[in-house]
Amino acid sequence: MMPSKDAARGAKRRDFLKTAGAVTLGAATLGAPAIVRAQAKTLNIGLLLPKSGTLAFLGQSCQKGADIAAEVCAQLGYKVNIKLMSADFESNVDLSRARAEKLISEGAHMLVGPFDSGAAGAIAQVAEQKGVPFVINIAAAPQITEQGYKFVFRNFFTAGQLVGNGLKLMKELFVATKTQPKSAVYMHVNDTFGMANKGAIDKLYPGANLGMELKASIAYDPAARDLSVEVAKAKATGADVLMVTTRINDAILLVREMVKQRWEPMGIINPGSPGLYEQQFFATLGKYSDYCITNVAWSDPKSAVTDMAKAAWAKKFPKDPWEGNILNAGFTIEAIMICADAFQRAGSTDGKALADALRKTKIEKKIMLGGPIEFDAKGQNNNIISACLQNRSGWARVVLPSDKAERPPIFPMPGWGNRGA
């Protein structure tokens, strides 16, 4: 039997109503997660770090900082649940992008990391595309905050700030020790971070008036297996001071090679990079790690938050001293504090709301030296300051500025053979 015209029309109308109802119900169902997300009490933080590969030690050190960050945040009164979603990008910039995308697809509301400028640049692009705020713990390449990104925030120096502060402290060091070296040679890694620092040195060194001729710059691969030629070349310049921009494995190789080649400059000074103050550096080189100098951001010994972090660290990692992890752990804890603070004020996990809250950040109670944490229009915190650290008896100690100094600086450093057993 053929259906009547009306019946057919009625059937269509009923079908339409069913479909419309289903669509409405579906839309409501699909919309529900957004509502749930907006009311969420838990903040999912995607933590991207190089926990294996050439930067493994540094990434693992940052991870440990992240592991105690929730406890520090709770002690500071932040009433938020933090869920850390960790990813290892294996010290491989190409992998950092994929890991960031994966974390976002798995529900990360904010990204934190990555202790590497190359990776930071790649992750920033993903964060911007997906509208997920990215808080950089450590990465100094200036271009990261020069792209007009709206979701990228950096609580760390730019290479220019890092090197500028580093050179200023070098001048203070020479004045404090009444020693004026005549020349320097600069050895640096040739990755994104190293080249950014090299650019900053080229730009700022002539105006720094250090009274030292910069005889040569020598680049090398951070994954180099052997630095004998590089060190021989630096030694041949006859420079009084070796300035370095290192990572960690290369910093160890470099000093080992200096000892083997019996090169004893007046000092090894790092105007702002990791390597010389890390726990692994002390553990591997022993007495040869002493007297190296690094001008870099450091924890404020007079801050109550530093004490909280130190106590939480000692409880969680009793065998790994806080002093060997200060910069990595300190900036990572602060990055998570920044996220918690923004989430608490935003009351939402929506990317835009979180980014808006981040732009209004002002955190006075903090770990690292400098003024309050706040971001300029580019997402850069410009209130961080450096300290001059010198390795003494297996620890990095603040030797300048003098009002924060734990010990007076020793410069020139004693020769390799004059350091006891």
Added chain:
Amino acid sequence: MSDLYLNAAVGGALTGLVYGLMALGLSVIFGVVRVVNFAHGEMMTGAMYGAILLAQAFKLDPLVAMAPIAIGMFLLGYGLQRGLVNSFVQRPEHTQFMLMVAVAIILTNSQLIAFGPNARNVQVDYALDSYQFGALIIDKVRIFAAIAALAVSGALFAFFRFTLTGRAIRACADNYLGAQVVGLNVKHLYGLTFGIGAACLGAAGCLLLLLLDVTPLQGPSYTLLAFIIVIVGGMGSLTGALLSGLLVGVSEALAGVAFDPSAKSMFTFALLILVLLFRPQGLLGRRP
């Protein structure tokens, strides 16, 4: 400036001798079995981890660990050849290639699982000591490693020249069919050859551990380096491999001094291209 070149050249030569020993293993295996061992570097990193375990367990210096590691690697190489590679000897080259690449991948990932991705080394008391002869400063570990590499290479040359088994292996390399006709146990000799090549790797791994840290992911770069050395020296030529190792070590070091140190490995590849262009059979290789 001449002091700088002298120091770099001597250091490069000493490291090059160890590289040469590493490449000898590849050359021996290819020269006789005619199978290109694409798992060469991965087998060597395995030997380096073996030396680290011996150092941790028995405080064994890598120089001392060379003997047990070489024996262990010999047995492993013999077993690998008889159990796996032997059935591929008569198969097309691309099949052999795929087999050895698969072995390499398995080795790398096994090492990653067992030891993790971080760099490891063995700290010996004399690691930072050096000798000074006027302007020339040479670090102790490099001298020890080079002397040991020369001694192992000398023993290998003597084995192939003066022992009956060595001569039989050379006969297999020269004429496979002829060796079978005169009654040589070719399969066993192939196994021995693979074992000897692997033992060379074991020794080279222990020596390299004195100079460099090890990670599982370094395997492919060692394989590549060994290939360059063997191709430059001449496939199957033992003297060529040693000489080429020396040449690569010195050229890398001198290029690092004369040009940019971060571009030094580029000169190794330039050397390879020159040899392929003007002497395709390698420096001491025979024309096909």
